[in-house]
Every structure is written in structure tokens, then in C-alpha cells.
């Protein structure tokens with residue numbers, strides 16, 4: 370009976386132990402067990418707004434768990450941005466740096482109006498009355514800007530007078546060179562120089578406005594502007610350099626300002642439709658090939674101040690009929706009237722001492738030629754290839770003529786008689 374009771378007590382203890390602890394084999398062996406929990410372990414991480422959960426466990430398998438509080442947002446300030454004329458602005462805002470939730474939204478501040486001073490806003494925008502996108506580079510002296518095309522795509526270029534508080538003083542060398550779309554250019558007052566090749570071969574360029582501040586147009590500035598019709602040259606101009614308007618085949622008329630000091634070589638060469646041009650009194654030298662190929666030019670007056678006409682100045686002026694040469698000139702230069710096929714009669718002015726190489730070469734219609742006694746030298750080819758020149762009138766003696774002509778016998782082909790004051794020289 371006693372044994373039975375002990376067994377019952379053990380069973381009861383077992384049952385109690387079983388009820389209070391998990392059915393691990395170990396528990397069965399250690400019935401009176403106090404849980405020994407381990408470290409808390411996160412089983413669900415909390416977020417900014419959601420709670421999490423953590424658990425810990427005893428060796429016996431018993432677990433307990435508890436909530437982890439939500440973390441709350443981590444505020445990050447979104448800085449305010451002032452509105453400019455180029456861009457909208459924003460008010461200050463906040464967002465969470467962890468979950469990116471917007472806590473305080475930013476509001477858009479509308480862009481400001483441009484403020485234009487001398488056609489430009491601080492942001493670089495232009496007011497629409499001058500070309501946008503032009504490039505401005507400080508000149509060497511830092512006193513102004515040289516302009517060039519930059520990113521401008523206008524076909525009608527309007528250059529402003531001022532940029533960032535300084536005047537535009539130059540159209541830079543090659544500024545618009547070989548641009549095939551621009552049709553007109555307005556250069557502002559304040560520009561003093563149009564540099565070399567600035568508009569070279571701008572084939573669509575029809576019209577150029579040059580202000581009364583430009584003093585110099587440099588080499589080839591408008592060469593090969595095949596469409597250029599309208600150019601007004603200002604009184605301020607003192608120099609048109611070499612080949613400036615060379616090959617401008619549509620220009621019909623040019624008025625050069627009084628006071629201009631220099632017309633460079635070939636400056637108007639091949640202006641094949643140029644019918645009318647004046648040479649101001651301020652010019653002293655007609656440079657080489659100045660009017661070469663001006664095949665529509667009928668007459669020209671060289672003013673009294675000119676003392677030198679250089680090589681080929683009027684070469685291939687196919688329509689030239691009349692030219693006035695001042696008394697200060699002492700020679701008919703090399704090739705001066707070469708190919709001038711409209712000259713039928715030419716009276717070499719008194720005072721000329723030299724008729725140089727090829728001076729009248731190829732004057733295909735020259736019939737009448739009068740040479741003054743002042744001429745003491747006539748060089749090779751002076752009257753070569755002049756098929757209608759059969760006789761020449763010389764206002765000196767036969768002896769003077771023979772001295773002037775030297776041993777050169779060019780005239781044997783077509784010229785048969787030289788009428789001298791003391792009789793004729795007849796060529797067999």
C-alpha cells in the first residue's frame with residue numbers, strides 16, 4: 370500500500386512538471402525548472418511607423434515575446450531655394466531620411482521676371498531685340514568685348530551695344546566666317562574694328578549695317594559674300610584692308626567716306642557688278658589689283674592726291690571706258706589696264722615717264738593711243754595683244770621714241786606707224 374502511494378505522488382509530480390514546462394526530454398529529468406531566458410532577439414524589426422517584436426527563449430523551448438516601439442521618422446530638412454528668373458524656387462520642407470516619407474511638403478515659388486539692363490538679364494537671357502547666344506570675349510585691354518557667333522542661330526544678327534557693363538568694341542576675327550544662313554547683320558555703335566575674315570564667305574549675307582564708330586575693316590572681312598548687296602560705309606572709316614570686299618559679286622554701288630586713308634590691295638577685286646564707286650581725296654595710293662575684275666565699272670576718277678597707282682589696279686575691268694589720272698602720277702604701272710577691252714582710245718597724261726610691263730596688254734579694242742613726250746621708257750608687253758592698234762601718236766621726236774622703246778620691238782605685230790612730231794616711224 371505504501372509503494373502505491375509513492376508511485377501516485379511521483380505521477381502527480383510528473384504531471385505537474387509536465388503541465389508547467391514543455392515536453393522536452395530534459396524537463397522530464399529536471400522537473401522543478403525555472404526558465405532561463407536568453408538574449409532578446411528581434412523577430413520583426415520596427416519601422417518609422419510600425420511596431421516590431423522581439424523574442425527570447427529558454428533552453429526548454431519556452432519563449433516570451435514583447436513589442437518594440439515604432440522608431441519614429443528621422444527628419445531631414447529640404448532646404449528652401451530662392452526663385453530666380455531662370456528657375457522656379459521652393460519653400461523649406463521636411464522628409465524622413467529613412468523611409469523618405471514627406472513630412473512637410475515643399476511648395477513651388479514661381480520664377481521671377483527677368484530684369485533687362487542693356488538688353489541682358491543677369492541670368493544671360495536677352496530681351497529679344499538683340500541676338501541670343503552670341504559669344505563675348507574680353508578684349509586684350511579689358512575695356513570691351515569682341516563678339517562672335519557662339520551658339521546663336523539667328524539669321525538676322527543684331528549685336529548689342531553693351532555686355533556686362535562694357536561696350537562691344539570689335540567683331541572678332543573669323544566671328545561669322547563661312548556661316549551659310551545669316552542674311553543680315555547690324556553692328557552697334559561702339560565697335561571700332563571688324564577683324565580679319567569676320568564675315569568671310571557668308572554666302573547668304575545680303576545686308577550689313579556698319580556704325581559710325583568703325584575705323585578699320587580688316588583683311589577679307591567680307592570676301593566671298595556672294596549675296597551682299599547693301600553696305601553703307603560710315604564716315605568714321607579710315608581703312609579698308611586687303612581683299613575686304615573681294616568677290617562680292619552683287620554689290621553695285623559703294624560710297625567711300627571722305628577721310629578714308631587706305632584701300633588695301635584687291636579690296637574691291639572681282640566686284641563684277643560694281644558700277645559706281647568714288648575714290649576720296651584722302652587716298653594717296655591705289656594699291657595692287659584694287660579694282661581687278663570689276664567688269665561693270667565704266668568710269669573712274671582718281672583724285673589729285675593720288676601719287677602712286679600700283680600693279681594691275683584696273684586689270685580686267687572689261688567695261689572701263691574712261692579714267693581720270695591726276696598729274697602727280699608718273700607711271701602707268703605693271704598690268705594697269707591689262708584686259709580692259711572697252712578702252713578704245715587712251716591719251717596718256719602729260720607727266721608720265723614710264724609705261725610699265727603689260728600696261729595695256731590685251732586691250733582688245735584699243736585703236737587710238739596718244740603718248741606725251743614726257744614718256745622716256747616703255748617696257749615689254751606694254752601694248753601687246755592689242756589687235757586694233759595700228760598706229761600710235763607720240764608727242765616727242767623720233768629720236769626720243771627710239772630711246773624710250775629701247776631694243777624692244779613689241780609693236781611689229783600690229784603697229785605699223787609711230788607719228789612723231791618730226792615725222793613718222795614706219796615699221797616694215
Ligand SMILES: [Zn+2]
Nearest residue numbers: 404427429431
Ligand atoms: Zn524553460
Ligand SMILES: [Zn+2]
Nearest residue numbers: 417442465468
Ligand atoms: Zn520614416
Ligand SMILES: [Zn+2]
Nearest residue numbers: 454483490492
Ligand atoms: Zn533673367
